[in-house]
Amino acid sequence: MLRLFVAFATVLLLGATTADAWSRVATEADFLARIADRQQVLEGTGHVTWHSDGRVTGDWRGQTVRGRWQWHQGFVCRNLMIGTHETGTNCLMLELRGDQLRATQDQGRGQATITTMR
Numbered sequence: 001m002l003r004l005f006v007a008f009a010t011v012l013l014l015g016a017t018t019a020d021a022w023s024r025v026a027t028e029a030d031f032l033a034r035i036a037d038r039q040q041v042l043e044g045t046g047h048v049t050w051h052s053d054g055r056v057t058g059d060w061r062g063q064t065v066r067g068r069w070q071w072h073q074g075f076v077c078r079n080l081m082i083g084t085h086e087t088g089t090n091c092l093m094l095e096l097r098g099d100q101l102r103a104t105q106d107q108g109r110g111q112a113t114i115t116t117m118r
Contacts, residue, residue, distance in 0.1 A: 022095035022102055028071035035094065040101055040115035048115075056080060075107050 025031050036052040048058030048065055058065035060082050067080035067087075075091035093108030094101060104112040 020097065022097045025094040025096060026074050031071060031076060031094065034096060035101060035117070039118045041118055042113065042115045050076070050078075076103075 025034060031050075032052055036050050039047050039049045039058075041047045046058060046060040046062075046065070048056060048060070050056055050069055054068050054070060056065065056067040056069055056078055063083035065080055065082050067078055069076050069078040071077075072091060075093055077089055077091040078087075079089045080087040090105050090110075091107050092103045092105055094103055096102075099117045100114055101117055102112050102114045104110060
């Protein structure tokens, strides 16, 4: 009986871990299929849309966001204007978990931001 309980608990634990895991977006085709043209919402701060034609649009704390993105060696590289401020180019590692997108700056070595896709 104890073995059956341990086996069942292990299956449940592994299943929960897999379901909660982040999945890397490693190709442009995957990016276009799963992320492009869907609004990314950061509650209370704003939203952004990565368009399939390479544009980025949105609103960040009441300021207009516009810019461009391109895929480069497993990362999405973007340069944005937020209001009158240019962010400079940064390449982000993207990961998905359900309807959440985690974008980590500096090719996965910098600050991460989690948004909800709509």
